[in-house]
Structure formats: C-alpha cells, structure tokens
Amino acid sequence: MSRSHRLFDLMQVLRRHRGTVSGEVLAREVGVSLRTIRRDIATLQALGADINGEPGIGYILRPGFLLPPLSFTAEEIHALAAGAQWVSR
Numbered sequence: 001m002s003r004s005h006r007l008f009d010l011m012q013v014l015r016r017h018r019g020t021v022s023g024e025v026l027a028r029e030v031g032v033s034l035r036t037i038r039r040d041i042a043t044l045q046a047l048g049a050d051i052n053g054e055p056g057i058g059y060i061l062r063p064g065f066l067l068p069p070l071s072f073t074a075e076e077i078h079a080l081a082a083g084a085q086w087v088s089r
Helices: 003-016 023-030 034-046 074-088
Strands: 051-054 058-061
Touching: 003 023, 003 034, 003 058, 023 034, 023 058, 034 051
Parallel strands: none
Antiparallel strands: 051 058
16 A cells, blocks of 8 residues: 555545544554554654544544545546546547
C-alpha cells in the first residue's frame, strides 16, 4: 500500500470514530505498526489536519477537515483522464 493510500485510510478511520481513539486501535484498523501511526499522524498534522492528541493518550480528528490533494502516479492520472472523458460523453 502506498503512503498516500495509507494516509487517506487513516483519515477515514479517524472520521469513523466520534471520540478519542488509541494509536493501537488505529494501527490495527489500518494494518500497520504503532510507530507508523505516530509518524503518519505527525505527517497529517504537518499537512494541516486538525488532529488533537498524542502518543499514549489517543487521537481525535476535529470536524470539518478535508485532506489536501494528493499526488497521483502516472497510471492513476491516465485512469482519471480516461474516466473523465468517458463520463463527459
């Protein structure tokens, strides 16, 4: 799984939980280590995600945050372009 997919999945898991969720739960749901969750949370926070919390306590995503656009691979761009052309017809 690419890092961008993992970050997106982590955001989705955080959105599903209404309250604080532990890093262990996030790691289990995303399928990565607790260390990776801590790094990914820090990355999302650096991107501007309104995630409160810290290791050992838990994390919560404040309502209203939208993940900024991610980079696409060349294959994904071709698929998006083909899909957009198909839909426009």
